[in-house]
Amino acid sequence: MKSFRADYIYPVHADPIKNGIVTVDDAGKIIAISDVQQSDFQNIPIERLSGIIVPGFINTHCHTELSHLRDKIEPGKGLVDFIKSVQGVRHADIGEITAAAEKADAEMQENGIVAVADISNSNFTIGLKAQSKLYYHTFVEVFGFLPESAEVIFANALALADEFRPQSVSITAHAPYSVSKDLFKLIKRYSDSGNNPLSIHNQECEDENKFYRYKLGGFVDLYKHLGIDIDYFRPQARNSLQSVIPLLTNRQKILMVHNTCTNLKDIYFIKRFDRNINWCFCPNANLYIEKRLPKVELFVNQGLNITLGTDSLASNNKLCILSEMRTLQQHLPSLSLDTLLEWGTINGAKFMGIDSTKGSIEVGKTPGLNLLTGLNGSTITPETAVRKLV
Template sequence: MKSFRADYVFPVYADPIKNGIITVDDTGKIASITDQHSHPPDVPVEQLSGVICPGFINAHCHVELSHLKGKIQPRSGLVNFIMDVQKFRNIDKGEITDAALKADNEMYENGIVAVGDISNTNNSIGIKQASKLYYHTFVETFSFLPTKAEESFNKALELLKEFKPMPCSITPHAPYSVSKELFKLIRDHSASGQNLISMHNQECEDENKFYRYKQGRFLDMYDAFGIDIQYFKPMARNSVQSVLPLLTNKQEILMVHNTCTNLKDIYFIKRFDRKVTWCFCPNANLYIETRLPKIELFIGQGYNITLGTDSLASNNQLCILSEMRTIQHKMPEISTARLIEWATLNGARFLGLDDEKGTLEPGKTPGLNLITGLDGLKITPETKVKRLL
C-alpha cells in the first residue's frame, strides 16, 4: 500500500478534499480516500504539495501524424493545413513509428491514461498493443464522391479488422470529406453493434460557408485534389446542421474542435435524438486557425465536454494540462475543478471507461496525477503535472 497526502485531492465525482489522503495498492487500485483526521495514524504517508487528481483522458489525438511535428506551417488556415498534411504524411514507415512511439511515451509522462486516437493506416497497431495507455482507435473513412462511398467504407472495414481485438470503431472524418452515401453506410454499420463516432466539426468558417453557399477555400482544395463536386448542392445551413440527420442515433458521437459552432447549431442539435459529446483541442485551433471555440456557449447546455490534444502536426506537445492552461488563460471564469472534470471523468464516460477511470473512488484504477505550481487553484504558466501512478 502507498498513501499520498496533498493540499487537495480532487475525486471529481465529489467536492475536493482539503489535505486529502489517498491510499492505493501495488496494482494502482484505490483502497481509500480520507481527510487527514480519518487516516490511520500508524500508516506512513508521502507528503506532497499540490493537487492530486485522476489520470487524464485525451479524447482526440492522431498518433500516426507525430512525425509531422514542426513540418506544418502554423496559422495558415485549415485548408492549407490539410493540403500540407497530405503532402508530408507518407514517408519512411520506420520514421513514422519511431515518432509515434515517442508520442505515446510523451502522453504517458504527461499523466494521460487513455486516448481516443484517429487512424487512417495500420502504422500505430504495434505501438498500441505494447502501450501502457488505453487506446480506442477510430478508423477514419472519407470520400466526398458518392461513387467512391462503398470502396472507402470497405477499406475502413479491412483496417478495422487489423486493429481488433483492441477497442476500435469506424468514424467519418468531417462533413466536408464524407458524402451522404458514405455517411449512410457508417450509420447502417453503427446500427449493428458498438461503434463509437469521433468526427471533426466546424474547424473553420470556410466549412460553414461551403455548406451554406458552396463558396470558400474548400473549392480550392477539391480542385487541387482533383475532386469533381458538381453534384453538391449548398444546404443554406451550417455543416453540422446539414449532416446531423445522417449520423447514427444508436451510438455516442464525439464532435471535435467546434471552432465555429454557434448557439443556433447547439440548439439545432438539441432538437435531434443524437448522443453528442463535445471535444475541444484549443492549442490545435490556435495553431491552425488562430482562434478558439466559444466554449462558454456549450457550458450548461446539458452536454458532456471533453478535451483532446489533436496531433503533433498541429500542436507542440501532447499534454492535456497544456490544453487546460490555454482555456483558463483565455476564459478565466472556467474553474480548474471544471477543467479537471472535462479532462478526466467526461472523457472516461465517452470512451466507456468510467467504471475504472476518470474519478478517484475505492476499487478504481484511474491513475494518479499531481498538479503543482497553481496560484490558489488557478493554473499558471508554472503549473506542471507529474504522474504518480
C-alpha cells in the first residue's frame, strides 16, 4: 500500500481536505482518506507532496484513430475546411495509424487521464483498447446524408460494433449535417431496445445552423465538393439541434459535443423534451478549428451536466484534460477549480456509467490519483502541471 499527503485532497464529491492523506492498495483502490494518519496504517510511509491531489481525469471526447494527423491540418480555417482537410489526409498505412494511436494512449495516461469516450470509424484501435490501462468506451460513428444508403450504413456499423465487443461499445450519429433522418431513425430504434449511449457532434459552426435553417452556407458547398446530391433535403426553419432532438431516443444518455454555436433558445427547446442530454466542451479544439469558444456561461447558468474532451490530435496539440481546464479558466476566470474538476472527473464518469469506480476519491473506488502543482491558490495558471500518482 501507499499513502500520499498533499496541501489539499480534492475528493470532488466532498469538500477539499487540507493536509489530507489518501491511502491506496497495490491495485490503486482507495483504502482511506483523512487529515491524520490512521492507526491501521501507521507502518505505511507517507509520501509528502506539494500541491493538490485530484481524481484521474475523464476524457469524454476523443478520436484516437486520428492521432496520426497531429500538425497536419492548418488551424483556424473553419469546420468545413477542416472536414475537407481530414478527408484528404486521414488515410494512411495501418501501421502508421496504430503507432500514432498507441503513442496517444500513452500520452493520455501520462497526463492523468483514466477513461476515454472514443470515436471510431474503423477497427484499427481494437487491439490497442484491449491492452490499454485506460478504460475505453467506443462510439462507432455513422455518416450518411443520403436516405437510400441508411440501411447499408447502419448494417456496417452493427458489424463494426460486434468487432469491438466484448469491449464497451455503442453506435452513434456523427452530426446533424452528416446523418439523414432515415439513419437517425434506425439509430433511435436500436437505442430504444438496449444499452446504446450516444455522442453527437453539435453546432460546431454557424454554417451548421444556416444549413438547417435555409440550406445555405458552407455545408452546401461541402456536399458539392464531395459529389453528393442533396436536392432532397429541405431546410427546417430552425437550428440543427432543434431539428434532430425529436429524432433521438429518450432511453439513453446523449452527449452533445462542442456546442460552439448553441444558444439559449436551443437549450430552452431541449428542456421541452424528455431527453437525457449531457454537454461536452473541447475548448482547445474549438479554438483550433473555429477560433471561438461556446457560450459556456449559458450552460453553467442553466445547471446542465457538463463534461470535458480533447477531440483528436488533428485539432489539438495535446491530449490533456488539464490543458482544456486551463483554457476555460483563462477565458472565463469566474469558473472555480471545484467546477472545472467536476467537469473533468465525476461528470464524465457519470455519463460513461463508471462513477462507481472512477470520478471521485472515495473509499473502495479506483479512480486514479493526480497531483496538480503550480496553482495560484485555487486558480489554474500557465505553470500548473499534472503528475500521475496512481
